[in-house]
Amino acid sequence: MYIAVYKLINLFTKYINVMKNFIILFCLSLVGAAAYSQKENSKEIRASEILDQNQKNEAKKAEQDAAKTGLEAMIISRQYILEVSFMSDQSRNLLSAPGRVDVRSSNNYFAIKGDKMVLQLETNTYQTSNWPFNNFPVNGNISPYDVQKLKNPDVGYVITFLTNGRIGAYSVKIQVSASGKADLRMELNNGVSLNLYGVLVPLGQSRIKPIFN
DSSP states (O other), rough: OOOHHHHHHHHHHHHHHHHHHHHHHHHEEEEHHHHHHHHHHHHHHHHHHHHHHHHHHHHHHHHHOOOOOOHHHHHHHHHEEEEEEEEETTTTTTSSOOOOOEOTOOEEEEETTTTEEEEETTTOOOOSSSSSSSSSSEEEEEEEEEEESOOOSOEEEEEEEEEESTOOOOOOOOOOOOTTTEEEEEOTTOOOOEEEEEEEEGGGOOSSOOEEE
16 A cells, blocks of 8 residues: 555656646746747837838938929029028128128018019118118019039029119129028129028018019
């Protein structure tokens, strides 16, 4: 009888050991599966993030390309307005503050429509001794009109033309960046210049509505 009990205990012990090993292996497999699943989820999240970033980059590039196309189109078609943010005048009175003058809150602009142009400067921001402008806006014509496209992110286009008509004879040079920021320089024969700084905007999209004669 003792032998039978001993064999039964021995058999039960082996069974317990087998079950213990099985449980350990089962737990390890669960841990491994969880780790693998987490790794796969991390890969999926990373892949999704990369895809989202690529889509954002593509959308941004498409937007930039569209902006560049629109900028070039309005320059070539001569349908734009320079909304002036700052101005400087080499002929400003000595009593006036030197350097650039902030004129963003005023109605200052230089607009072109085909062969016509119009210049508007508010009297409270325009102080000069040598420029003959007295009644604004000043209208005139432009000819010839030349556009150079440069491979330069800071200066993408250089526009040059001469003015005539009521505004008089001046040489004008506009440097335009790829983002539409523009520096305009009007120059007299004696070298005195009027400089306007701002952004080029299509005529139909500007907050300013210039009147061409």
